[in-house]
Amino acid sequence: MRLRDISISYGGGEPVLEGASLEVPAGKFVSLVGPSGSGKSSLLRAAIGLQKPLAGNVEIEFGRAEVGILFQDDALLPWKTARENVALGLTFHGVKREQALREADAALAKMGLQGFENRYPRHISGGQRKRVAIAQVLALKPKLLFMDEPFASLDAIVRARVVQDVVQLVEREGISVLLVTHDLGEAISLSDTIYLLSQGPRAHIIQKYDVPIPRPRSLISARAHPAYGPLYQKLWSDLSLEVTGKVAEAAE
Ligand SMILES: Nc1ncnc2c1ncn2[C@@H]1O[C@H](COP(=O)(O)OP(=O)(O)O)[C@@H](O)[C@H]1O
Numbered sequence: 001m002r003l004r005d006i007s008i009s010y011g012g013g014e015p016v017l018e019g020a021s022l023e024v025p026a027g028k029f030v031s032l033v034g035p036s037g038s039g040k041s042s043l044l045r046a047a048i049g050l051q052k053p054l055a056g057n058v059e060i061e062f063g064r065a066e067v068g069i070l071f072q073d074d075a076l077l078p079w080k081t082a083r084e085n086v087a088l089g090l091t092f093h094g095v096k097r098e099q100a101l102r103e104a105d106a107a108l109a110k111m112g113l114q115g116f117e118n119r120y121p122r123h124i125s126g127g128q129r130k131r132v133a134i135a136q137v138l139a140l141k142p143k144l145l146f147m148d149e150p151f152a153s154l155d156a157i158v159r160a161r162v163v164q165d166v167v168q169l170v171e172r173e174g175i176s177v178l179l180v181t182h183d184l185g186e187a188i189s190l191s192d193t194i195y196l197l198s199q200g201p202r203a204h205i206i207q208k209y210d211v212p213i214p215r216p217r218s219l220i221s222a223r224a225h226p227a228y229g230p231l232y233q234k235l236w237s238d239l240s241l242e243v244t245g246k247v248a249e250a251a252e
């Protein structure tokens with residue numbers, strides 16, 4: 001997936017983004033970080049096709065059916081069980097109901113939700129709801145996954161566990177990912193490559209960082225790796241410089 005020289009403006013105003021380019025190579029996990037309001041979500045929406053750019057182009061080597069999307073707010077239907085919620089996407093794509101339910105159970109099991117198939121969204125925790133939403137997307141076997149702050153609503157411990165499972169799943173299934181996040185630690189732990197967006201307006205990519213932490217990874221092994229600390233420090237100071245114009249010490 002490639003974004004070339006993307007510019008976006010709303011209502012004909014000054015461009016929010018100008019000349020933003022990035023690439024997600026096959027099977028790689030790429031994160032986009034940047035100041036709040038810099039245009040991360042706008043860029044992601046352009047990649048998905050939900051936002052028409054003023055200029056630039058989007059190249060995706062997969063069909064629409066092979067692209068999965070996960071946003072911060074899950075879109076589970078409250079009147080359907082976990083299993084039915086996951087099966088819904090499959091039947092929508094033409095899978096027969098019986099098979100869709102079987103595949104839904106398999107996807108839920110992969111997210112550690114065996115035994116919760118018949119629960120309604122209001123009868124499970126926030127972390128479990130997030131897992132159902134992830135299962136819903138993964139059941140469609142996407143080759144390319146777009147995520148915009150998908151874990152932001154979760155508290156720290158639940159979040160770490162969900163992120164951990166996502167690391168393993170994405171590694172195992174070889175899915176290409178573009179993740180928008182403001183969490184630098186999460187970006188490092190999950191990614192092969194991180195792009196930093198400048199402060200808007202006219203935001204563009206100002207840095208690309210390779211994450212030299214081998215796979216398979218766990219959250220713990222990633223954080224314990226000698227490259228983690230220096231990269232966190234570098235990202236933090238580059239981001240702070242962008243936001244405040246001053247170099248700052250890392251908070252972690
Ligand atoms: N639908 C919209 N209409 C007008 N302005 C928007 C819209 N969406 C985003 N913006 C503006 O574009 C800028 C970038 O927003 P966004 O892409 O959400 O940034 P980020 O995800 O990095 O926080 C912000 O100034 C925001 O107010």
Ligand SMILES: [Mg+2]
Binds near residue numbers: 040041042
């Ligand atoms: Mg955003």
